[in-house]
Amino acid sequence: MPQWQLQCDSKAMENDILRQSDPEKLHRLRHSTSHILAMAVQKLFPETKATIGPAIENGFYYDFDRPTPFTPEDLKKIEKEMRGIVQQKLPMVREEVPRGAMRERLEALGEPYKLELFEGFDPDAPVSLYRTGDWWDLCAGPHVESTAEIHPNAFKLRSVAGAYWRGDEKRAQLQRIYGTAWETPEQLEEFLRREEEAKKRDHRKLGRELGLFVFSDLVGPGLPLWTPKGALLRYTLEEFLRKEQIKRGYQPVVTPHIARVDLFKTSGHWFKYKDDMFPLMATSEEEGAEEGFVMKPMNCPFHIQIYKSGLHSYRDLPIRLAEFGTVYRYEQSGELGGLTRVRGFTVDDSHLFVTPEQLDDEFKKVVDLIQFVFRSLQLGDDFSARVSFRDPASDKYIGSDEAWEKAQAAILKAAQDLGLKYFVAEGEAAFYGPKLDFIFRDALGREWQLGTVQVDYILPERFELEYVAEDGSRRRPVMIHRAPFGSLERFIAILIEHFAGDFPLWLAPEQVRILPVTDQFVGYAESVKDRLVCLGVRAEVDASSERLGKKIRNGETAKVPVLLVVGESEANSGTVAVRTRVEGEKDKGTLPVEEAIAYLQERLAKRT
């Protein structure tokens, strides 16, 4: 289990050394450590301007402005300086300062960023600074009372990175130093150890080790190539969802990878999304002409065209068009990474066309499907549900205020009716509508959006969609966009890390490996394999001339869920010796082939 999941386990929590500290106290400690960092930096590099330095999960950072970046060697020096400061056991003292006096002090200090922050404060609120020795920082606190509370061997500077002032890429780029801080050296050590553990389940590492996918410089960044094993995993997931969707009234469709740019002009994508799309394949030589084809960044306009190809009665609705549609988005180079952020990915997309009256019910059905999918994959409670609304202050959205209000209300109501544990995030909506998103964390603790459901009143408007109502009038349907996996790529990345490569039997590319003790028993092994393959089990025989110990080791490192050892006694009695990766039943002993098959089938049925 990833570290953050371990921490969620109540039993593990009680004994968890990292959980023994009071969170509020740790937060204060980290914030104070960031002050010590800034103090050390300004002692060593006096020309450096300070900006902000908050506590964050597991540590802290501080952003600085200086002409040259920090080097890894600088970090070592700074860390040493920090230890020195901490060991002086300096009190960290709060001082409230009148606004006028504070402005003067900041001006005298020559800290333009601090001054800018100060000018943005509420004019009626008191302003405070924190003093540590001869150094001080504009800060609301709180802090530890003395640097003596910071253990000199319980913090560590970790990396330096560029960060924009106030998170705005148009403003100055600052140098951010990240650090981690704990109450005791033991906690620091444990944290670093767990981080090493977490790295072992990184899907990029496991993907290579298990041979699931590769990248090629010639193909291009962010364009994964699925190997036979990886593709098998993908197909299994697709097959699972396809079958479930058929049961739930979805209709498969297939649409092309490119379309006239006009399609995306009508949808609005071209105007709002152009920078994220691969460039136009122009069909006109004319300067500035916008004619030709583009790679699709989304599937919805295609499905809409299918809907529009006929006249629909209210009796036909909801219409649910589903496709594993591969889309291409020109993500900025620095944003790419593994399978979680790529430039070509496949959405388990569906667009539902419903009457306004059907919206609530249909929305709930979609969420039910998503929950079914997550449960089937043992993702249980690993996610959080995010209700994503638009940022009222931004103009990046299309559609009327009224349509937005309606859609947002519909989503909120559904989330409440379903009793989902959700949180509302303003500014996280798609540009065409609000969403209910399912957020997962990867092995390194980073958050990713997977499944999503979106209510859309805007595209039906832009494409002038209609259905014939009971009274014969033409009405406008509402659309629901939804994807339980989100994208196959990102979903599989999370799955790999969730299982640490130890997939449940039904998902494993190679489900069973049969290990003949010597090559005399290869024939018997093949006969067992044939029986399994006939039943649809993905089985292989290890016919190499290695010893059994090595074959087992190879099977284990390849994380094959079930190993069947066959030697003289098995061949004579029609049995197999079963070895699994399930904790507590590594060795299931020798079973008749029929019983081994029954065991496999049971696990397949239960998806374990």
Added chain:
RNA sequence: GCCGAUGUGGCGCAGUGGUAGCGCAUUCGAUUCGUAAUCGAACGGUCGCGAGUUCGAAUCUCGCCAUCGGCUCCA
């Protein structure tokens, strides 16, 4: 896109100015072995790419590409 780091056979690594090395994997040979590594041999790299400095560059400089950690942005 921006800041920083990194780039050596399929994979993991060593090599910091003097003609490129190890382990695993692969191939071949021997071995026929009972629950996490049998022995031996061979094959395999224009050291990411391109310029430059130098008598000489994996090693120094510059440019580009890719990857990683962040920022910004998003399934």
